[in-house]
Amino acid sequence: MKTKSLIDALANSETETPHKAGDARWALAALLGLAGALAILGAFIGPRLDLGASAGVTFAKATFSALFAAAGLALTARLARPGRPAQTRARMLGAIIVLSFAAAGIALLGADPDARMRAWTGGAFPWCLVLIPLLALPAALALGWVVRALAPTQLTLTGAAIGAASGGLGAMAYALHCPVDSIAFVATWYALAIALCAALGAIVGARLLRW
C-alpha cells in the first residue's frame, strides 16, 4: 500500500477531536480508587478499634500517604501524553521516598535503644507490605484505564508511576486500620510498601500498557 493512499484515507473525513490537556479523569480515577480501597477495608479488614481516640495521628498518616499519591498522580498524568518532559516529577517522587527513609533513620536514632526495634517493626510482621498493595488495586485499575485511553510511550516508568500513585491511595485507606503510630514504622514500611507497588507497576505496566 502506498503511504499516500493511507494519508488520503485517514484525512478524508473531517472529525473534530477533543484535545483538552487538563482533564478531570485523573481526579475521578483517584477518587474511585480511594473509594474502592475504603470499600475493601470496610468489608474485609476493618478500621482500628480506637479510631475515635486516634483520629489525629490517623489523619497525619493518611496525609503522609497522600504525598506519595499526589506525586505519583502528577507523574502518571505527565507520562500519559507523549513528548512531555517528566524528569522533575519523577525526581520529586523519588525524593519523597528517600526522605521518608531518612526520616525513619533519624527517628530511630533519637529513640530509646531498648524501644528502637519495637518502634521500627511495630512488634509484629509489617502487614502493610501485603495490605497496602492489595488496597492499591482499585486505584491501579482506574488509573490504568485512563492511561490506556491516552498514549504512554515510557511504559515501565508509567507503570511505576501508576503503582506509586495507587500505593499512596491504598496507604491512605490503610491508615484507618493500621494500629502502629511510630514515625519510624510509618516512614519505613509505608514508603517500602508504596515502593513495592511502584516496582510491581513497572513490571506489569511494561506489558499491560502496550498499544
Place this chain on the structure above:
Amino acid sequence: MSFDETRLRQLMLAGLDGDAGAHRAFLEAVSQMLRGYYRRRMGASAAEAEDLVQETLIAVHTRRDSYDPAFPVTAWVHAIARYRLIDHWRRTKRRGVSVPIDDAFMLSEESDASEVDARLDASVLLAKLPPKQRDAIRLVKLEERSVREAAALTGWGESDIKISIHRGLKTLAKLMREQTP
C-alpha cells in the same frame, strides 16, 4: 520540503478543530519526518521502514487526542515514533539496541519524500476486521462518503460509525504490527 514547529503546530491544531485539509497536510509532513527517521535507523530495508511509517501514521491519527498543545508537536511525534520503533524491535527480538532519548528530529536533514510501497496490503488486512468496523472504514475512509451518508446507508447511528472507524483503525494498526516480521 521542511516544516518547522510553528507550521506543524498550526496544521495539527487546525486538524484537531476539524479542518480535514490541514490534517492531511499535517500527516504528509509527519510522514516525511517519519520516513527520514526510520530509514536512518532501519538501514537495510526501505520497505520495512515504510511499514513503520504507516503504522506510526495510524498511531498519530488515532491517538491525536493525546497531544497536549502546551508542548511542541514535534516532541509529541518524536515520542510516538520512538515508541513504535522500540516496539518494533521488541517484536523482532532485536534487543540491546538503544535509541538516544534526545535525538530530536532534524527536519531538513532527515525528511524524505520519496516513497516505496509498504509490504502490507491494506485490503488483505481489512478483510480480517469485524464486519461492522470493516464496512465503516470502507464506506467512509476508502469510498470517501461522509459519516452521515454511511449512517444512512447502513442504518447505524453516526456516532456508532465514528466509533467503529476508530476501533477498526486501532485493530488495523495492531494487525500491521503483527504482520511485520
